[in-house]
Amino acid sequence: MQTIVLATQKGGSGKSTLAISLALAAIRAGHAVRLIEADSQGTVSNWRRRRRYAQPIVEPVYAARELEQRLQSLDREGVTVAIVDTAGGVSAATNSAIRYADFCLIPTRPSIADIEATAATLRVVRAWQKPFAYVLNQTPIRAAARLAGAENALSDEAALDIIDIVASPFIVMRNDHQDALSAGLAVSEYAPNGKSAEEIRGLWQWIAARLNDATAADEEFAEAFAETPEILPAMAALAPIENDSALFLRAPARS
Numbered sequence: 001m002q003t004i005v006l007a008t009q010k011g012g013s014g015k016s017t018l019a020i021s022l023a024l025a026a027i028r029a030g031h032a033v034r035l036i037e038a039d040s041q042g043t044v045s046n047w048r049r050r051r052r053y054a055q056p057i058v059e060p061v062y063a064a065r066e067l068e069q070r071l072q073s074l075d076r077e078g079v080t081v082a083i084v085d086t087a088g089g090v091s092a093a094t095n096s097a098i099r100y101a102d103f104c105l106i107p108t109r110p111s112i113a114d115i116e117a118t119a120a121t122l123r124v125v126r127a128w129q130k131p132f133a134y135v136l137n138q139t140p141i142r143a144a145a146r147l148a149g150a151e152n153a154l155s156d157e158a159a160l161d162i163i164d165i166v167a168s169p170f171i172v173m174r175n176d177h178q179d180a181l182s183a184g185l186a187v188s189e190y191a192p193n194g195k196s197a198e199e200i201r202g203l204w205q206w207i208a209a210r211l212n213d214a215t216a217a218d219e220e221f222a223e224a225f226a227e228t229p230e231i232l233p234a235m236a237a238l239a240p241i242e243n244d245s246a247l248f249l250r251a252p253a254r255s
């Protein structure tokens, strides 16, 4: 079984939305998926109640110790992918989830403040030496192309690090993510031919490839990341939102 944990202390960055989307992508890829809700806020359980289909099973597990036990026992029940949605903030349950993760995803909006706010989560991920990647979520559509440009503009060394730690593609901010959530659907079900569904399929493929890599070279992989000190500055170089806001805030041209 592979355990994928979505974690970041920043609220509203898209942990629950992406957990749901990725669960459906994993089911489509043929996995037996269990969606574990480690956040008593209940976003995923509430979504599950609105949903008319049997899959995925959502299991609320809020206590750290119980979570550890579940993640160690799910394997025996035939689950091949467990996806864990964690609460914002720093908690014992999130720490446990990361400890038993095979891969950690850190969703963040691509702004400097949001990226800086991931530092505490990153410290926990590194302490457990886990493979991880950032998912740039709620990316303004105009920023997506510039982000790709910024990635190319980074120095060779920083760009290499970034390719390893920023999942591809970036997930653009679109209403269909919110509409799907309120309809009890994943975005791939709500608008199967839409751009968001396409991005989520791409994201799952990127993660699936990483999971294979991580299984093949687990320790080497984790150690290499644990020794990468420049992640946050390099990530910050990818943050374009301030420029976007600047465009909106700019005073109208004088006539």
Ligand SMILES: Nc1ncnc2c1ncn2[C@@H]1O[C@H](COP(=O)(O)OP(=O)(O)OP(=O)(O)O)[C@@H](O)[C@H]1O
Pocket (backbone or CB within 6 Å): 009, 010, 011, 012, 013, 014, 015, 016, 017, 018, 039, 041, 043, 086, 087, 088, 137, 138, 139, 171, 172, 173, 174, 175, 177, 178, 181
């Ligand atoms: N790519 C996106 N485009 C548009 N809306 C999005 C996107 N991703 C998430 N959202 C919306 O942003 C809001 C916050 O997302 P979500 O609840 O998944 O964040 P979270 O990290 O789980 O928050 P919390 O820390 O409170 O648990 C939701 O309304 C969700 O539908």
Ligand SMILES: [Mg+2]
Pocket (backbone or CB within 6 Å): 015, 016, 017, 039, 041, 043, 085, 086, 087, 088
């Ligand atoms: Mg949530």
